[in-house]
Amino acid sequence: MNLGILAGIFPSGRPNTRNSGSTPAPKGVNGLRLACWNVRTMLDSTDSNHPQRRSALVAHELSRLNVDIAALSEVRFPEVGSLKEQGAGYTLFWSGKPQSERRLSGVGFMIQNTIAAKLENLPTGHSDRIMSMRLPLRKKQYITLFSVYAPTLQADPADKDKFYSDLRNLVRSTPADDKVIILGDFNARVGRDSEAWKGVLGKHGVGNCNDNGRLLLEFCTEMQLTITNTIFQQRNRLKTTWMHPRSRHWHLLDYILVRQRDLGDVLHTRVMPSAECHTDHRLVRCKLNVHFKPKPKLGGPPRKKLHVDSLKSDKVRADLQSNLQSKLEGSDCATDTCPETLWAQLKTVILKSSEEVLGFTTKKNKDWFDENDSEIQQLLAKKRTAHQAHLAQPSCPIKKAVFRSACSHLQRKLRTIQNRWWTSLAEKTQLCADNGDHRGFYEALKAVYGPTHQLVAPLRSTDGQSLLTDKASILNRWSEHFQTLFSVNRTVDNSALQRIHQQPLKEELDLLPSLEEVIKAVDQQKSGKAAGVDGIPPEVWKHGGVALHSKLHELLVHCWEQGKLPQDLRDAVIITLYKNKGEKADCSNYRGITLLSIAGKILARVLLNRLVPAVAVHHLPESQCGFRANRGTTDMVFVLRQLQEKCREQNKGLYITFVDLSKAFDTVSRKGLWEILERLGCPPKFLNMVIQLHEQQRGQVRSSNDLSEHFPVSNGVKQGCVLAPTLFTIFFSMMLQQATEDLGDEDGIYIRYRTDGSLFNLRRLQAHTKTLEQLIRELLFADDAALVAHTEPAMQRVTSCFAEAAKLFGLEVSLKKTEVLHQPAPQEAYRTPYITIGETELKAVQQFTYLGSTISSDARIDKEVDNRLAKANSAFGRLYRRVWSSKHLKKGTKVSVYRAVVLTTLLYGSESWVTYRQHLRLLERFHQRCLRSILNIHWSDYVTNVEVLERAEITSIEAMLMKTQLRWAGHVSRMEDHRLPKIILYGELSTGHRNRGAPKKRFKDTLKKSLQCCNIDYHQWSALAADRGTWRHTVHQAVSSFDKNRRTDLQEKRSRRKNRTVTAPNPESSFPCSRCGRVCRSRIGLVSHQRACTSGLNP
Known part of the structure; x- marks a missing residue:
């Protein structure tokens, strides 16, 4: 190396020729x-x-x-x-x-x-x-x-x-x-x-x-x-x-x-x-x-935001409502005024009142000291007063004592506030995880991991030959990228539309929205969301009072009657988030997050509350669990793992095609979607309001707190709108319906099931007059599709029909990301599946990450446990400086955060796991290592694992898994009989045979063992599970008792091991070799000698 030691040791490096463009590479070694x-x-x-x-x-x-x-x-x-x-x-x-x-x-x-x-x-x-x-x-x-x-x-x-x-x-x-x-x-x-x-x-x-x-x-x-x-x-x-x-x-x-x-x-x-x-x-x-990277440049000056946190005070809410009411009553609007003018007047009043009452805050990231700002400021004011008094009379012992007392009081209160904030956040995170609220869970995680700063990164030009570094060029490049993305012109084949049966019009959807509907939609808005182009956050709408809600209702009625919407209710502001993979200078490696007007979201919620019961529930297949009430990713992961298990048990092969659609939400044909909604019975006024929310929509990109020029958004469902998931699933369901019309009965997997009787009694399924059959071809969560079949020809037909239907509806299958997994029957050798779309062969894989869970071709969870351990380790490491090493947080608070964040990450999808002792050992080892780090217990302290759990007041991983799976089994047993998780759990394959002898460990075996360990009668468990509250209480008590007994057994086992007396070897013992006569001192030594001894053997 070329050594020449200057301020350091190595010389500054030459510019990196790999980086082309106007920005020189940073200097280095x-x-x-x-x-x-x-x-x-x-x-x-x-x-x-x-x-x-x-x-x-x-x-x-x-x-x-x-x-x-x-x-x-x-x-x-x-x-x-x-x-x-x-x-x-x-x-x-x-x-x-x-x-x-x-x-x-x-x-x-x-x-x-x-x-x-x-x-x-x-x-x-x-x-x-x-x-x-x-x-x-x-x-x-x-x-x-x-x-x-x-x-x-x-x-x-x-x-x-x-x-x-x-x-x-x-x-x-x-x-x-x-x-x-x-x-x-x-x-x-x-x-x-x-x-x-x-x-x-x-x-x-x-x-x-x-x-x-x-x-x-x-x-x-x-x-x-x-x-x-x-x-x-x-x-x-x-x-x-x-x-x-x-x-x-x-x-x-x-x-x-x-x-x-x-x-x-x-x-x-x-x-x-x-x-x-x-x-x-x-x-x-x-x-x-x-x-050496230069010091990163943060974005421009922060935008002014309304200080909505002050609305937690009853007095501030009352002041805002009073101010809004006085200003709204003073404004007189004619009934024939166009919606654009009505909205402009209403927006002006809301912003003016909000600025007067709430004021602004420039803080972009919220933390425990931000959310308790008023209380902290009062404590600081007391300390400041005591400090000034002490400075005025430094020799006075009373003033000095008062100042010291104020400092101590401030420190104690800050620690109390910090612990209270972390405990509340941990409880919120845990509640969202338990209830399957993924949106709330990830929002809580963002708060847990702390504030982040968005940096200004250079972008590559359209031709990829140069780097753009100035703000104007970067902003234009973002605008160009999203305009290209949202202007893809897709159409739905007319023959496909004609095959959709015309449904009778649902005239009730055309009724004017009522004030109660508007208030309900306002209450359904989530606090903490960013405002759209109008700058009005959801908290102002929620706490604005009856006068504001009435004016909003009047505006929406005018819009409904005239069939027009203010432009603000359509427009979107797009911010970009890096996907953490690929080059940062490439626009395609960023995800666009759309910010919409809250008033437009309220109208969309009114439309959604009507659309779901009237249209969506009648046309969405049972296999679709995306964005539907009481359904989640766990349902589909459980069904897929159960399919793997039953195919292995009954000696049937399983083929799974994981289909990836290229930018499915952004490429939905709007014209085709409107025609589909019309055929499903949506009346003209209702349909027109849905269209008005989408057509003539404009977008702007926000970068470094600057906004780009407007560009048209002419395709796809409206990103960020509550209507978008439901509209897409309706569109997708119609496509799927046509994909399956040309398939035969042999294309798919039949499940024979019967939901009455004991889950553990398979003989009940032999009564063919009392059993039903369910055909499963696809498992869906929004646009994530998994197609299943027993044989390769059947899988080819299902995949081809799906791809052809997607093409008819203007959707594109990503051939690079669509993959096939083959699980052979137990007695068959693995053979690489050959599945094609058109002339392209799909990639065959041994494992696939489906909805966050790793699915393996051997139906085991080894890879899944490795994946969860990796993610949990990463989550634990990210919180070390912020939580685990903090001297201000109580140990109980740290354990609460660990339970809510790390353990939730570790045990995601564990409801469907079939664990062996090796898996529990790995999970328990990680659990113990984390707890010892949190509690500051070192290896040299010789603290047992049982004592670590007792100090942390937490159960073992085995008990957590047992509790999770028992509660999930109760949830499945309470489902309606047509739900796929219940069908697959209580059923078996219609074809196939079981081998003689015990099968490999199944989910129901794990469930039965858990019931027995918890002293719950496995013949009567479903009756207990019928009542959710009773079942949860029973499971909690039973698992707590199991974990207590487990700790006692471990302590007794350790005591026996410590008290075990070791018998000294008898020096007079001898073990002679029968071949050569050599005398060995131990039996194992004799065995080892005889392996190599050749004396007395025939040549």
């Missing part, structure tokens, strides 16, 4: 080469025939390979020290065990002398397994390097816990601005499951994952690190670092880890097979081009 190597030992034996010292040999190899800094493992030198190899030009720093102890570990850094001479601080040894150094690069820019050597697979679990606990603490104590690189021998195999460990593991791993590998993956996920060895595609010889001495298989055990945000600095990571220092490990070298 070119060609930094780091390496990790397990050298097995640096000690020189007296009888060694090596021509030079081990340290000199290693230094010369590093020099030959042009390595700047190498992290060495198994150095085995005692204590802490350094050794300079002047000839090779390197200095060795090491950290090991004391001289008196046996040394099988030890770590160190071997650094080029020119670099070592310029270090601000020498490398620090933390233990015989971890050493760190801080490498200065330029003005206050550093890289923190860690050289590590992890315990082996056979090591004591306590040693592994200590190693990763120490490493976590050291990484967390590293300055946030530092680049972090961890190098060394982790004695771990991480495998190749890049889907489960996204962001941590690349697509080019080696082999399978072991227990040590899982520990490393969990650590990387929590610390947001990436394993660079798995990023680059290359031969296995350039990836594997160690060969097993018996199996002779090569494995990857030595890794180089970097922070995920700095992955772009890594040019290449590979093994250097030519490196030689009489060790059985290969050297891993990483080339970096370190870049």
Whole structure:
């Protein structure tokens, strides 16, 4: 490397030629080469025939390979020290065990002398397994390097816990601005499951994952690190670092880890097979081009927003209502005034009154101190008064005591307010998770993770050749992108429309909206939503009083009668959110969030409340669970897992095609949608109001608090509107109806079911006169479709009909993202499915993430558990600085947040899991590690797992799973008989046979065992579950009793293990070999000897 040490150590790099455009690449360090190597030992034996010292040999190899800094493992030198190899030009720093102890570990850094001479601080040894150094690069820019050597697979679990606990603490104590690189021998195999460990593991791993590998993956996920060895595609010889001495298989055990945000600095990571220092490990070298990003520029000055938080006060609400009433009564509007004028007058009054009463706030992000601002300001005022009095008379002891008391009181109250806010937020998050309120859950999560700042990022031009950096160009580029997206012209084939039967007109939909309907729609608006183009937030409408609601009702009646809408009620403001994948300069890697006028949303809610009972419920199939009451993603995931389970049990194959529609909501043909609604019986005035909300709609993009020019939005359902999901599902249902018209009875899966009788008695299904059959071809959640069939030809017909119908209705199937999964019958070998759409063969996969759950072709949940663990580790790591390490939050508050955020992430979709002991062990280990971190319990405290649960006042994962599945089973049993989850649970396949003997573990087996463990009669459980409140109370009491008994059993088992007496071996025992007469001291020794003994055997 070209060393020339200036303010730091390395020279500023050349501009990066890979970045084209007007913005030069940030300066950095070119060609930094780091390496990790397990050298097995640096000690020189007296009888060694090596021509030079081990340290000199290693230094010369590093020099030959042009390595700047190498992290060495198994150095085995005692204590802490350094050794300079002047000839090779390197200095060795090491950290090991004391001289008196046996040394099988030890770590160190071997650094080029020119670099070592310029270090601000020498490398620090933390233990015989971890050493760190801080490498200065330029003005206050550093890289923190860690050289590590992890315990082996056979090591004591306590040693592994200590190693990763120490490493976590050291990484967390590293300055946030530092680049972090961890190098060394982790004695771990991480495998190749890049889907489960996204962001941590690349697509080019080696082999399978072991227990040590899982520990490393969990650590990387929590610390947001990436394993660079798995990023680059290359031969296995350039990836594997160690060969097993018996199996002779090569494995990857030595890794180089970097922070995920700095992955772009890594040019290449590979093994250097030519490196030689009489060790059985290969050297891993990483080339970096370190870049220093300039300080990010935040957006422009914040927009003024109404201070709606003050409406929590009764007095402020009363003042707003009084102000609005006086201004609205003073404004006299003629009845023949057009809606645009009426709206302009009403908007002016609302904004003026709101500004007078509420005022403005410039804070963009809300936190606990924002929501309690008034209370905190009063406390600060008292402290400020006491401080001023103390400054006026500094020698007065009374004033000084009053000031100290005010400071203490302020600190106590702030901690109380903070704990109260976090507890309330945790309860809200948990409630949303329990009730399946995904929108509310993710909104609560945003508050939990804290405020974020939207940065101004450059964009690529339309041709992709240059980067746009000025605000005007970026704004125009966004406008151009969304105008192209929303102006795609799609049509529905006329023959497809003619096949939809004309329904009688539903005249009741044309009635004028009543005041009660408007007030109900206002109350249904959710607080905290951003305002649209008019700037009026939902809180003002909700707390504006009867006078405001009456004026809004009058406006909507005028609009209904005249068939016109104010333009504000149509228009949309679009803000962009990065999808966290792909290049940030590419517009297609952003998601557009549409902000609409709340008044328009109120009108849309009035229309929706009429449309759903009159039209939607009669035409939506039972297989559609998207945006429907009392249905959610859990229903579809449960049905799909049950289909897998029953096909495996009854020796039937299963084919699943996961269909992805390209931008389905944005490409719905509006003209075709209006004709469909007309054929389904929507009368003209009602239909006209729906059309008015969509037609002549304009959009604007907001970037850096600036707005682009208006552009037309001419296609798709209205994003952000409450009508959009229902309109789309109606459109999609009509398409699906035509897709299935040409399919035969053999195309799909028939379920024979009977919902009366005991769930665990299969003989009840043999009474064919009392059973029913249900055909299942598709599982839907909005535009997410999973098509199912038993055979490949049937799957081909279902897929082809679906694709043809989608084409007729103007929708496009994404051939790149549509994938096929095949689960063969138990006695059949796996065969790659060949399913096509047109002339394109669909990709065959072994696993697929469906509605957030990982579906595997073997019907097991191994990959799903890995996926949940990865996401839960990430959630736990993100909250470390904000929650877990906070000294101001009570432990009970921290546990509440952990339960609401981390455990909810971990156990998502667990209602349908069939768990084995190995899954529970992994989940319990993660649970214990998190609780010990929250409660600040170290491995050296020797606190049992039972005591950890008691201190946290929380149950085990096994008890949580049991409670979740029992409550879900009760929910399914209370469903109506035509619901798919109930049909599939109480039924079986109409065809297929069971093998003799016990089947593989099923959901009903897990359910039955849970009922027995909780002492609930499994013959009578459905009667108890009929009443929701009674069942929840019964389950809660029973699971609590089970967990209490479980803890008691674990404590008794531990006591027996501690009190167990070990019988000393009898020295007089002897075990002679019958072949050669050799006497062994143990039976196992005799068995081992006889394997190799050849005496007395015939030649």
